[in-house]
Amino acid sequence: MQKITRDLLVEKAVSLLENGTVDMVLGWKKGEFDYDITPAVFADADSLKDFVFDDFCGANFSKYLISNTKKTASKVLVFLKPCDTYSFNQLLTEHRFDREKVYAVGIPCDGMVDIHKIRAISGEGIAKIECGEKITVSTIYDETVNIEKADVLAERCVTCKSKKHVAYDELLGEDGEVLESARFDEVEKLESMTADERFEFWQGELSRCIRCNACRDVCPACTCEKCVFDNPASPVENKAAANSFEEKMFHIIRAFHVAGRCTDCGECSRVCPQHIPLHLLNRKFIKDIDNFYGEYQAGEEVGSRAPLVNYTTEDLEPGEAVEGR
Amino acid sequence: MAEIRDPLMPVIGVITDVRIDTPDIKTFRVVTPDGKKAFDHRPGQCAMLSIPGVGEAMFSITSSPTNTEYMEFSIKKCGCVTEWLHQAEVGQQLTIRGPYGKPFPVDDVFAGNNLLFIAGGVGLAPLRSVINYCRHYRDRYGKIDIVYGSRSKDDLLDYQEIINEWATDAGVNVHLTIDREQEGWDGHVGFVPNYVKELGFTTDKIAVLCGPPIMIKFTLNGLYELGFDKTQIYTTLELRMKCGIGKCGRCNVGSKYVCKDGPVFRFDELDELPDEY
Amino acid sequence: MYRISTQSLNTLFEEISRVCTLYIPSENKKGDSVYTRYEAGVEYSNKLNTVRSPKDFFFPHMENLMEFKTEGKTVQLIDIREETEDFVVFGVRPCDVKSFEVLDNVFLNEPVDTYYKNRREHGVIISLACNRPAETCFCGTFGIDAAKPEGDVSAWMTEGYLHLKPNTEKGEKLVSAISGILEECDDTAVTALQENINNIMKKLPLANVTTEKFGGGKTEEFFNAPEWAALSESCLGCGTCTFVCPTCQCYDIKDFNTGKGVIRYRCWDSCMYSEFTKMAHGNNRLSQKERFRQRFMHKLVYYPENNNGLFSCVGCGRCLAKCPISMNIVKVMKTLGGKDNG
Numbered sequence: 033m034q035k036i037t038r039d040l041l042v043e044k045a046v047s048l049l050e051n052g053t054v055d056m057v058l059g060w061k062k063g064e065f066d067y068d069i070t071p072a073v074f075a076d077a078d079s080l081k082d083f084v085f086d087d088f089c090g091a092n093f094s095k096y097l098i099s100n101t102k103k104t105a106s107k108v109l110v111f112l113k114p115c116d117t118y119s120f121n122q123l124l125t126e127h128r129f130d131r132e133k134v135y136a137v138g139i140p141c142d143g144m145v146d147i148h149k150i151r152a153i154s155g156e157g158i159a160k161i162e163c164g165e166k167i168t169v170s171t172i173y174d175e176t177v178n179i180e181k182a183d184v185l186a187e188r189c190v191t192c193k194s195k196k197h198v199a200y201d202e203l204l205g206e207d208g209e210v211l212e213s214a215r216f217d218e219v220e221k222l223e224s225m226t227a228d229e230r231f232e233f234w235q236g237e238l239s240r241c242i243r244c245n246a247c248r249d250v251c252p253a254c255t256c257e258k259c260v261f262d263n264p265a266s267p268v269e270n271k272a273a274a275n276s277f278e279e280k281m282f283h284i285i286r287a288f289h290v291a292g293r294c295t296d297c298g299e300c301s302r303v304c305p306q307h308i309p310l311h312l313l314n315r316k317f318i319k320d321i322d323n324f325y326g327e328y329q330a331g332e333e334v335g336s337r338a339p340l341v342n343y344t345t346e347d348l349e350p351g352e353a354v355e356g357r
Numbered sequence: 358m359a360e361i362r363d364p365l366m367p368v369i370g371v372i373t374d375v376r377i378d379t380p381d382i383k384t385f386r387v388v389t390p391d392g393k394k395a396f397d398h399r400p401g402q403c404a405m406l407s408i409p410g411v412g413e414a415m416f417s418i419t420s421s422p423t424n425t426e427y428m429e430f431s432i433k434k435c436g437c438v439t440e441w442l443h444q445a446e447v448g449q450q451l452t453i454r455g456p457y458g459k460p461f462p463v464d465d466v467f468a469g470n471n472l473l474f475i476a477g478g479v480g481l482a483p484l485r486s487v488i489n490y491c492r493h494y495r496d497r498y499g500k501i502d503i504v505y506g507s508r509s510k511d512d513l514l515d516y517q518e519i520i521n522e523w524a525t526d527a528g529v530n531v532h533l534t535i536d537r538e539q540e541g542w543d544g545h546v547g548f549v550p551n552y553v554k555e556l557g558f559t560t561d562k563i564a565v566l567c568g569p570p571i572m573i574k575f576t577l578n579g580l581y582e583l584g585f586d587k588t589q590i591y592t593t594l595e596l597r598m599k600c601g602i603g604k605c606g607r608c609n610v611g612s613k614y615v616c617k618d619g620p621v622f623r624f625d626e627l628d629e630l631p632d633e634y
Numbered sequence: 635m636y637r638i639s640t641q642s643l644n645t646l647f648e649e650i651s652r653v654c655t656l657y658i659p660s661e662n663k664k665g666d667s668v669y670t671r672y673e674a675g676v677e678y679s680n681k682l683n684t685v686r687s688p689k690d691f692f693f694p695h696m697e698n699l700m701e702f703k704t705e706g707k708t709v710q711l712i713d714i715r716e717e718t719e720d721f722v723v724f725g726v727r728p729c730d731v732k733s734f735e736v737l738d739n740v741f742l743n744e745p746v747d748t749y750y751k752n753r754r755e756h757g758v759i760i761s762l763a764c765n766r767p768a769e770t771c772f773c774g775t776f777g778i779d780a781a782k783p784e785g786d787v788s789a790w791m792t793e794g795y796l797h798l799k800p801n802t803e804k805g806e807k808l809v810s811a812i813s814g815i816l817e818e819c820d821d822t823a824v825t826a827l828q829e830n831i832n833n834i835m836k837k838l839p840l841a842n843v844t845t846e847k848f849g850g851g852k853t854e855e856f857f858n859a860p861e862w863a864a865l866s867e868s869c870l871g872c873g874t875c876t877f878v879c880p881t882c883q884c885y886d887i888k889d890f891n892t893g894k895g896v897i898r899y900r901c902w903d904s905c906m907y908s909e910f911t912k913m914a915h916g917n918n919r920l921s922q923k924e925r926f927r928q929r930f931m932h933k934l935v936y937y938p939e940n941n942n943g944l945f946s947c948v949g950c951g952r953c954l955a956k957c958p959i960s961m962n963i964v965k966v967m968k969t970l971g972g973k974d975n976g
Contacts, residue, residue, distance in 0.1 A: 063960050064839065064840070070959050070965070071959055156682050157769055158768075172838065244873040244878075245872045245907075250872070264909060264912070271888075303872075305685060305956040307666060
C-alpha cells in the first residue's frame with residue numbers, strides 16, 4: 033500500500049496548484065512543537081514548506097469549506113480522511129458549500145493520536161515526538177519514552193467507524209472498509225445505568241463545562257449563521273449557566289439539534305478543554321435512530337433523507353419508540 | 358460590605374414624564390422615588406438605565422446639569438431595553454447609575470469661544486445638555502450656531518424647545534434642515550453636511566458633532582474644506598457598553614475605553630485610535 | 635523559612651483547613667488538575683497547571699451581583715453581597731500569581747469592584763515554584779521567575795520537603811497559625827532547587843520569545859499588519875483561550891428571571907465572540923480577524939499602554955495546550971515580532 037507522507041501530499045498540492053486545478057490548499061500548518069498543527073490555507077507552492085501531515089492532523093476540514101469556497105476563484109484543494117468525508121457529504125446534503133469549488137483528495141488514515149494521552153505518559157516538557165507504530169517521545173529533561181501508538185489513539189479513532197471514503201475526486205492510496213465498530217459500547221454502558229446514576233454521570237461531566245463553545249464552533253453540523261445561544265434577541269441566549277439545570281441544557285439542546293445530522297466525527301470531544309465526552313450524547317441519538325428506524329449513517333450519501341425528517345407510514349409511534357428501547 | 362456601594366449597583370429611579378418627540382423618539386424625565394435628581398453630572402456624560410429582567414443600557418443625559426430638579430433622556434426605539442421603555446408609563450420605576458464618561462470641556466476649552474453645534478437625528482440628545490448649559494451661562498461663551506437636521510419635520514427632536522427657546526436667544530443662531538421637501542415646511546431642505554458647507558462658517562469657533570456615522574464623515578470633510586482643524590472639532594461616540602467603568606472590555610478601542618475615556622473625543626484624539634469605532 | 639516533610643503534606647492541609655477553607659490542586663477523574671476544596675481523601679496533584687486558572691477564586695465564571703423585586707410599576711433593589719470568609723489557595727504557580735496583579739489593575743483601580751476586592755482581601759495565596767516546567771511555558775518572557783514565586787506565602791518542593799516562606803502580613807498570620815507542625819530551616823535546599831529551575835528555564839523551547847517589539851504606543855505599528863489575516867484564518871471564534879486564560883477579564887452582565895424576582899449576574903465574556911460588541915444598530919468588529927486582533931492587541935499593546943508596560947499575559951501556556959486549532963499568543967508574537975523572536 034502506498035504510504036501517505038507529507039511529501040506526497042505536498043507534491044499533489046503543488047501539481048494541482050501549478051496546473052491551475054485549484055488556487056488554494058486547505059492543510060495542516062506546522063506549529064511550535066511536533067503536535068500543535070493549525071488548519072491553514074496555502075496559496076502557493078512556496079507557502080507549502082510549512083505544510084505537515086502526521087498523526088496529529090486530526091482536524092476535520094469539511095466545515096472550513098463553507099468559508100473557503102466563498103473565497104476561491106477556481107477550486108480549493110482539501111485533503112479528507114475517511115471520517116471527514118462523511119461530514120463533507122452531510123454539509124453538501126445541507127447545501128452548505130458549492131461542490132464545484134472543491135477538489136477533494138481522499139487520504140487513508142490509520143488513526144490519529146491524542147497529545148493529552150501522550151502527555152499523561154511522558155509527563156510535561158515534550159521536546160520531540162517521532163510518530164510511527166511506536167511513538168518515541170523525548171523530553172527536555174533528557175528522558176525518552178516509547179509508546180505504542182494504539183495506547184494513545186484519539187478516543188474517536190479507537191472506535192473508528194469507517195476507513196472507507198464516501199466522497200472524493202481523487203483517492204491517494206487504497207480505500208478501506210466500513211468497520212464493525214464498538215462505538216456504541218459506551219452508550220450501552222450508560223443505558224444500563226439507573227436514571228439516577230446516569231443523571232449523576234452527566235451532572236459530573238457537564239458541570240465542568242465553561243461554555244467556551246469550542247464544541248459547537250468546531251462541529252460540522254453546527255453551521256447556523258446565527259446560533260440561538262448567541263442571539264441576544266433569543267430568550268435562551270446565555271454565556272454561563274444561571275443554575276445547574278441550565279448547565280445541561282446547552283449540550284442537550286445542541287445534541288437534539290444535530291440529531292440525524294451528526295456523522296459522529298468526534299471533533300466536539302477532541303476540542304473540549306475539559307475533556308467532556310460530548311460525543312456520547314450524539315452517539316446515543318445515532319444508536320436510537322438506528323434502533324427505531326433502521327441503520328442510518330449521516331453523510332454516507334449526499335442527499336439522503338435522515339429518518340427524523342423523513343416520514344414513512346412504517347415509522348414507530350412515539351410510545352412504541354420509548355418501549356422499543 | 359453594605360456600606361461601600363459597588364459601582365455596578367444602581368439606585369431606583371422613577372419616570373415622572375414621558376414626552377413623545379418623534380415617531381420613534383421619546384424623552385423620559387427621571388428622578389429618585391423621593392423626587393430628587395439621582396446624581397449630578399457634567400454636559401456630555403451618560404447614565405446606565407435598566408429595567409430589571411429586560412436589561413441595562415447606556416444613554417446620554419440630555420438635560421443640562423443646570424437643571425437641578427431632574428434628568429432627561431431622549432431615547433430612540435432600537436433594541437429590547439428601548440422598546441420596553443417606549444411602552445413605559447409615568448410612575449414606572451427603573452434603575453439608574455452614573456454619571457459615566459468624560460464630559461465636554463465646557464468650562465475651559467469652550468469658555469470664551471464661539472461654538473458651532475452640528476447634529477443629525479437623535480444625535481441632538483447628547484448635545485442638548487451642553488447647548489442648554491452654554492445657554493444658561495450665556496455670557497461665558499461667544500456666538501452659538503446650531504445646525505440640526507433630520508429625515509423630516511416630524512423627526513426633529515426637541516422642536517418646540519428649539520423654536521421657542523433656542524431660536525429666540527440673543528446670539529444663538531439655529532439652522533434647521535430636513536432631508537426632503539415636506540408640506541408645511543418652509544425651512545431649508547437638504548442633508549446636514551451640505552448645509553454646513555452652504556452656511557460657510559468661519560473657523561473662529563469650536564465645532565461639536567453628533568449624528569449617524571455617515572453624517573459625521575461627510576460633515577467632517579465639509580468642516581475641513583471650510584478650514585477647520587481637527588483640534589477644533591469634538592464628537593461623542595457610542596459603542597456597546599456593559600459596566601460603564603472601563604472594566605468589562607466591551608467598548609475598548611485601542612488603549613481607550615469609550616465609557617471612561619470618552620464618550621467625548623476631539624478628532625485629533627480619535628486619529629490616535631485604531632479605526633474600529 | 636520553614637519546612638515540613640512531603641510525607642506530611644496531608645497534615646499540613648488538615649492544619650490549614652482547620653484555620654479556614656483550603657483549596658488544593660487535585661486530579662479529577664479525567665486526570666486533569668483542578669482546584670478542589672480540601673477535605674479528607676482529596677489528594678494533592680503535582681501537575682503543572684490546573685485547567686481553569688485560579689482567577690476563578692476572585693473573578694468567578696458566574697456570580698450573582700444583586701437582586702430585584704418588581705411589582706406593578708415599582709422596583710426594589712436587594713444588595714445580596716456578603717463578606718466572604720477567609721480562604722487559602724495552595725499550589726498557585728508563579729505565572730498565575732502574577733496574573734492577580736494583572737487583574738488587580740483592572741478591578742481594584744477606581745472605581746473599585748467590591749465583589750472582586752472582597753474575595754481578594756480574604757484569599758491567602760500559597761504559591762509553588764515549578765520544578766518541572768512544560769514545553770508550553772514561557773513565563774520568563776514576561777519577567778516572571780518560576781523559581782521565585784510570589785504570593786502571600788512562597789513554597790518550594792525540594793527532595794522530601796515542602797518549604798514555606800511568608801511574604802505578607804496575611805502570609806505571616808497563616809504560617810504562625812500552623813507553626814506547630816512546621817520546623818524552621820535555612821534556605822540551602824531551596825537555593826539549590828532554584829538554581830536547577832533556572833537552568834531548566836534556559837532550556838525551554840520558548841525561552842527566547844521576547845516582548846521587545848511589543849508594548850504601549852505600538853498600535854499603529856501592529857494594528858494594520860497584514861499578518862492578522864493568516865493568523866486568524868482558522869480561528870473558530872470560540873472562547874477557549876479566553877476562558878482558560880488567567881488574565882482575560884472581560885465580562886457580561888445579564889438578568890435572570892427566577893419567577894420570584896430578577897437576579898443580575900456577571901459572567902465571563904470573550905472578545906472572540908461575534909456578539910461581544912454588537913449593538914442594536916451595528917457592530918464595530920464584524921469579522922473574526924478583527925476580534926482575534928483585539929484579543930492580542932489588548933494583551934500586547936493596549937493593556938501595557940495603560941499599566942506601565944505590564945503585559946496582560948503571564949506565559950502560563952494554557953492557551954497553547956487548549957486551543958482547538960493550536961493558534962496562540964506565542965505564534966502571534968513570533969509572527970508579528972519578526973524572525974528573531976524566539
